[in-house]
Amino acid sequence: MTAGPVLRAVGLSRVYGQGESTVVAVDGVDLDIPAGQTLAVTGPSGCGKSTLLHLLAGLDRPDEGEVWLGGQRIDRFGQRALARLRRRAVGFVHQDFHLMDELTAAENVELPALLAGNSPRTARRRAAALLDRAGLADRDRHLPSELSGGQRQRVAIARALVNEPLVVLADEPTGNLDTAATHDVLRLFSDLRDAGQTLVLVTHDERVAATAGRVVSLRDGALCEDTLVPAGGSQLGAFLGWEG
Amino acid sequence: MQDVVLALLVKGPSHGYDLRGRLCAALGPLGETLNAGQVYVTLTRLEKVGLVVRDREDASARGPRRKVYALTGAGRERVAGWLAEPAGPRADVAEFHLKLVAAAESGMAEPLALVEARRRELRRSLAEAQHTLLAHGTDTEAGLLLEGIALRLQADLHWLEACGRAWSARAPYGKDGGNG
Numbered sequence: 001m002t003a004g005p006v007l008r009a010v011g012l013s014r015v016y017g018q019g020e021s022t023v024v025a026v027d028g029v030d031l032d033i034p035a036g037q038t039l040a041v042t043g044p045s046g047c048g049k050s051t052l053l054h055l056l057a058g059l060d061r062p063d064e065g066e067v068w069l070g071g072q073r074i075d076r077f078g079q080r081a082l083a084r085l086r087r088r089a090v091g092f093v094h095q096d097f098h099l100m101d102e103l104t105a106a107e108n109v110e111l112p113a114l115l116a117g118n119s120p121r122t123a124r125r126r127a128a129a130l131l132d133r134a135g136l137a138d139r140d141r142h143l144p145s146e147l148s149g150g151q152r153q154r155v156a157i158a159r160a161l162v163n164e165p166l167v168v169l170a171d172e173p174t175g176n177l178d179t180a181a182t183h184d185v186l187r188l189f190s191d192l193r194d195a196g197q198t199l200v201l202v203t204h205d206e207r208v209a210a211t212a213g214r215v216v217s218l219r220d221g222a223l224c225e226d227t228l229v230p231a232g233g234s235q236l237g238a239f240l241g242w243e244g
Numbered sequence: 245m246q247d248v249v250l251a252l253l254v255k256g257p258s259h260g261y262d263l264r265g266r267l268c269a270a271l272g273p274l275g276e277t278l279n280a281g282q283v284y285v286t287l288t289r290l291e292k293v294g295l296v297v298r299d300r301e302d303a304s305a306r307g308p309r310r311k312v313y314a315l316t317g318a319g320r321e322r323v324a325g326w327l328a329e330p331a332g333p334r335a336d337v338a339e340f341h342l343k344l345v346a347a348a349e350s351g352m353a354e355p356l357a358l359v360e361a362r363r364r365e366l367r368r369s370l371a372e373a374q375h376t377l378l379a380h381g382t383d384t385e386a387g388l389l390l391e392g393i394a395l396r397l398q399a400d401l402h403w404l405e406a407c408g409r410a411w412s413a414r415a416p417y418g419k420d421g422g423n424g
Contacts, residue, residue, distance in 0.1 A: 044405065179382070187378050206401040207394055210370040211378065217363070219408070227364045229371040236372055238333045239393050 004071065005032040006198045007056060007167050012065035013221075014051050025051040026062070027221035033167070036196040038189070040212035042203055048221035049202045050171055056200065057090050057169045058082045070166045087116050091160030093170035093201075097152045099144040105131060105155045106140035113162045123162070130158035134188055150181025154188055161197070168192070170201040174208050186211050247326040249286050250295060250319050251346030257299040257314035260284045270345040274338065287313055295319035327353040331362060333369040333397065344411060355411040363404050370397040 014026040025048040033039055041049045054060040055067060058074050067075040069089055077085060086092070099108050106127050113123035131140050134154040144152050153173060160168050173189075174182040190211060192199055201212065209215045210229070217225035252263050264283040268275030290296045291313065299314040315323075327347055331340055340362065347353040373394040381387050 183378065183382065186374075190375075190378055206367070206370060206398050207374055210367060210374040210394075215367055219412075224408075225360055225363060227367050229368055235333050235365075235369040236376070236393065238369075 005068075006035045006070060007031075007033040007200070008066075008068040009052075009056065010066040010068070012052070012055055012062050012067065014048075014055060014060065015063050024048075024221050026055060028065070029218075029221075029223055031216070031223070033198060033200060035198055036193075037214055038193045038199045038201075038212040040201050040203060040209035040215045041218060042206065042209045042215060043218035045204060047218045049204075049218045051221075052218065053169050053171050053200065053202045056167075057092055058085050059092075087112060088163050089166045091163070091165040091168040093153070093156050093160050093168065093173045095172040095175040097144070097149075097156045097176075099152055099156060099159075101144055104141050104143055105136060105147065105151075108144070108155055109159045109162050112159060116163050126162050127158070130161055131155070133191065134158045135184070148181065149177050150184045153177060153181070153185050157185070157188055157192075161192075167198040167200060170199070172203055173201060174203065174205065182208070245282065245286050246290060246295075247323065248342045248346055249283065250290065250315060251323045251326070251350045251352070253296060253313060253315040254320065254323060254350035254352060257312045259302060259310035259312045260287055261310060263287075266349075267342075270342060271338070287311075290319070295322055323350060324352060327358070330365050333366065335362075337400075337403065341407075344407065348411075348414075356408065356415070359404055359408045359411060363401065363408075366397055366401050366404065370394060370401065373397060 009029050009031040012026055012029040012031075013024065016023045016025055027048070029052060041052060043049050051060065055062050055075075056069075058067070058069075058077065062075055065075070066073055069085070074082070074085060100111070103111065106124070109127035109130055110120075110123040113126055114120065118126075128137070128140065131137055134157060136151060136154055136158070139147060139151060139155075144155070147155065153176075157168070157170075157173070160170075170189075174185050177185060186208065189199060189201070193213065199212075201208070203209050213229055215225075215227045215229060216223055248267065249263055252258065252266055260283045264278065264280070267283065268278060271278065287296065291298060295316055296313045296319055297316055299312040302310045302312055323346075327343065327350075331343075340358075344355040344358060347355050347358055373390055377387060377390045377394060380390070382391055
């Protein structure tokens with residue numbers, strides 16, 4: 001692991017459209033994400049948070065600024081290098097899971113490991129371990145259509161982890177889930193956090209953001225707030241109103 | 245009530261009638277529940293403890309004579325303390341709203357800075373609620389209580405987002421009071 005931040009954005013900007021109809025989706029964002037940090041990016045819809053995540057993942061290119069991942073500047077990578085990077089160094093989790101419908105849960109998790117050049121045996125071993133960690137050991141032969149939304153998202157998270165990425169990036173990972181399924185996904189993220197996995201999640205839901213160690217707010221494409229959330233705390237007693 | 249009245253006197257001395265008008269403007273329809281005498285009673289109490297002094301009496305050609313009150317040094321300190329103090333996780337919506345109005349009118353604090361500080365405070369409380377909830381589950385009675393607390397904090401954070409938008413659109417502050 002590098003000594004500096006795992007993921008770093010410097011003066012990152014992304015503009016869509018031309019002439020009078022230009023929209024500045026991301027506006028001069030500076031962000032350092034140290035190894036092992038769980039970062040939540042929040043803000044109202046249209047604030048640029050998904051665009052920011054795509055820039056960090058190498059899924060989109062900035063108009064200005066730099067993206068550094070694991071000590072390498074990636075915003076100028078060619079298509080092949082980017083594709084390789086996305087397979088190995090970045091795990092991406094989508095709001096609507098993006099699983100392959102005709103593959104089982106285990107096969108979905110194995111696929112990126114195979115594409116990265118691992119042997120079928122290694123891919124199987126890693127997928128089994130990750131599904132177990134996600135509480136889905138007994139669902140490995142199920143097709144996505146036979147799983148609940150929360151289970152599908154946990155398969156997608158296992159898939160994002162299979163190549164041991166430097167960072168997992170999640171775009172509204174609980175956006176399509178009910179309360180119970182959201183809790184399951186958040187508990188899995190919480191385990192990942194304890195294991196030291198660097199994680200960036202974009203969410204409009206303050207309750208989801210609150211499970212991260214650091215919360216930043218985006219408004220009109222610019223960072224406007226950065227809160228480190230200490231572990232533990234003792235504010236809830238105030239809800240009893242018993243102090244005097 | 246005392247803090248808000250004091251804050252409205254930061255810009256300059258004023259009388260009860262004007263203060264009540266500005267309070268009502270800041271509170272909108274909720275201001276109608278404000279008893280006419282309340283501001284005067286508050287001013288008298290504040291005078292007794294030395295936070296305001298009677299400045300003079302305005303005698304307009306028409307209408308009643310009005311007692312004009314001015315803030316003392318101690319009163320000013322109290323306003324500064326009130327604006328700076330964290331509200332706590334279950335603060336009152338109307339009080340925080342008045343604090344933002346008072347901050348803008350007095351020029352003693354930036355409303356947006358208060359919004360950000362409050363957001364940090366609420367986020368820490370919500371983080372504590374969520375972590376406790378994830379650790380203990382929602383299926384118990386205790387979980388139900390935590391769920392209520394988390395939902396309430398989430399609602400407060402939503403409202404704060406709206407406050408942030410409104411006050412950033414309104415900058416620069418303090419040019420104009422709530423009574424237009």
